[in-house]
Amino acid sequence: MKISHVNAIFKKTCLDMKRNKRQLFFFLLFPAFTYLFYFMIEDQHEVFSVMYLPINVMFCSLNIMAGIIAEEKEKGTLRSLMFANIKPIEYFFGTGLFILIATILSCSLMVPLIPMEGMQFVYFYLGIILSSICSQILGATVGLVVKNQMAANGLCAPITIIIGMLPTFGAMNEAFKNVSELLYTTKFANTAADIVYNQPITFDWKVVLTYIANFIVVFVIFHLVYKKKKLDD
Amino acid sequence: MNVIEVKDLVKKFGNKKVINEINFKVEERKIFGFLGPSGAGKTTLIKMLIGEYSITSGEAYLFGEVPNKLNDEITSKISAVMDNFGLYERLTVYENMEVFANIYKVDKKEIDSILKKVELFDAKKTITSKLSKGMTQRLILARALINKPKLLFLDEPTSGLDPATSLKIHNLLFELKESGTTIFLTTHNMEEATKMCDEVALLHLGKIVEFGTPKDICMRHNKYNVFNVITKDNKELTFKSNKTDSKKLAKLIEDENVLSIHSSEPTLETVFIELTGKELV
Numbered sequence A: 001m002k003i004s005h006v007n008a009i010f011k012k013t014c015l016d017m018k019r020n021k022r023q024l025f026f027f028l029l030f031p032a033f034t035y036l037f038y039f040m041i042e043d044q045h046e047v048f049s050v051m052y053l054p055i056n057v058m059f060c061s062l063n064i065m066a067g068i069i070a071e072e073k074e075k076g077t078l079r080s081l082m083f084a085n086i087k088p089i090e091y092f093f094g095t096g097l098f099i100l101i102a103t104i105l106s107c108s109l110m111v112p113l114i115p116m117e118g119m120q121f122v123y124f125y126l127g128i129i130l131s132s133i134c135s136q137i138l139g140a141t142v143g144l145v146v147k148n149q150m151a152a153n154g155l156c157a158p159i160t161i162i163i164g165m166l167p168t169f170g171a172m173n174e175a176f177k178n179v180s181e182l183l184y185t186t187k188f189a190n191t192a193a194d195i196v197y198n199q200p201i202t203f204d205w206k207v208v209l210t211y212i213a214n215f216i217v218v219f220v221i222f223h224l225v226y227k228k229k230k231l232d233d
Numbered sequence B: 001m002n003v004i005e006v007k008d009l010v011k012k013f014g015n016k017k018v019i020n021e022i023n024f025k026v027e028e029r030k031i032f033g034f035l036g037p038s039g040a041g042k043t044t045l046i047k048m049l050i051g052e053y054s055i056t057s058g059e060a061y062l063f064g065e066v067p068n069k070l071n072d073e074i075t076s077k078i079s080a081v082m083d084n085f086g087l088y089e090r091l092t093v094y095e096n097m098e099v100f101a102n103i104y105k106v107d108k109k110e111i112d113s114i115l116k117k118v119e120l121f122d123a124k125k126t127i128t129s130k131l132s133k134g135m136t137q138r139l140i141l142a143r144a145l146i147n148k149p150k151l152l153f154l155d156e157p158t159s160g161l162d163p164a165t166s167l168k169i170h171n172l173l174f175e176l177k178e179s180g181t182t183i184f185l186t187t188h189n190m191e192e193a194t195k196m197c198d199e200v201a202l203l204h205l206g207k208i209v210e211f212g213t214p215k216d217i218c219m220r221h222n223k224y225n226v227f228n229v230i231t232k233d234n235k236e237l238t239f240k241s242n243k244t245d246s247k248k249l250a251k252l253i254e255d256e257n258v259l260s261i262h263s264s265e266p267t268l269e270t271v272f273i274e275l276t277g278k279e280l281v
């Protein structure tokens, strides 16, 4: 892996996204919802930041990664990058770095509504980073599978709803809880809830293992899809 | 040294043989043309050479190495202008060049000098999606030049362009050749091939049916070997190259009665039609 290649892809993504209003809008959507409901509803309005944080990470990281890759495939720019000897891993790191920063900024927009201090900040941002990475890998998988941007949006919507909303359903329903407890989004939602309701957060190996397990699963899925796609002419 | 070397190369899509055991070599600093009607397999051949398509059987070498196992050093010496290599539509002309200058770690000053060469310097701040077809084509070419390639693949570089733009591209390719670039181009335009190429191969149904310099090919197929003469009193006469006819022709010239003499060797186009029974479209 060449750092100069990663850097070139990162710069390219920044330049391109600056002009891509539609994708930039995604980064503002859920923070805007959070503010809207926060000020519209007086009672227990903290619940919206707990609910929307994990969805926002999913939404930004998954959608944007899938959208960028799908568009580059559709327009043939990915081919010219590969021809210039950009390795898939360099592409993923360059693009991912942009998305990670944008996701962090997007979630930071919600920070004024969440009273936080000290270690809570660390857990907050650590959760965002780990969830973003898992979501990005899923997004890259979607980008590989689909033919164009339209199809990418079509496939991302149900994935976002299932993986992003399950923590909320899990909190309400025992049957959902069994599944949702295995997901990185739920772990992040729990952390967010602890912060928002000012509960003490302790370091938990089970949480770390869940993130690692999720990372391995999404990575294996990505790897299998990538290998299969590569064999097609 | 041979920049490209191909031995018994075959490409199958399913059961369909699109490239059928072809052999050729391209020497350094030459313009080599692959000619054929659409569907002949020209694009497929380039894609195999640049490693985008796998090789069904046979061998291919670029600078002595197998296409999809090239090291960084060789890869950075090769460029390609293909239909399916897109541009970033939201970026400007300059920014599109910048992306690849960053990848190849080329000095940004090079960008301006290349844009001047392809006459896009004045449009450097234009958003790429707003460019005309000819400008887009020139930008794709400009982008391919950013790494100063030693080997340049061009898939139908002037197809669909107006004559003025085509001429600009032709002149640029001659310049590149002078500066040491080997050029491999495909075209279905026989005039272009005759003008541009040091050597050509005529491709038909995945096989090379004729090979050589454009001139040699035409001479080989010069079966009739006659001269067409137009006299000053506007008569069209045909002379064979034998003793009696030569004397008659010499007499006409002596009498200053000749307006023009044309030899009758065929063009690449007629050779192609003769060999394949097919028009080139």
Ligand SMILES: Nc1ncnc2c1ncn2[C@@H]1O[C@H](COP(=O)(O)OP(=O)(O)O)[C@@H](O)[C@H]1O
Residues within 6 Å of the ligand: A233, B013, B018, B036, B037, B038, B039, B040, B041, B042, B043, B044, B045
């Ligand atoms: N990916 C592919 N899958 C199946 N058939 C293909 C593929 N690419 C090209 N072909 C077939 O190979 C033949 C040659 O195509 P191509 O190389 O594009 O010709 P040319 O560039 O000379 O017009 C065509 O019959 C085309 O249908």
Ligand SMILES: [Mg+2]
Residues within 6 Å of the ligand: B042, B043, B044, B155
């Ligand atoms: Mg073609």
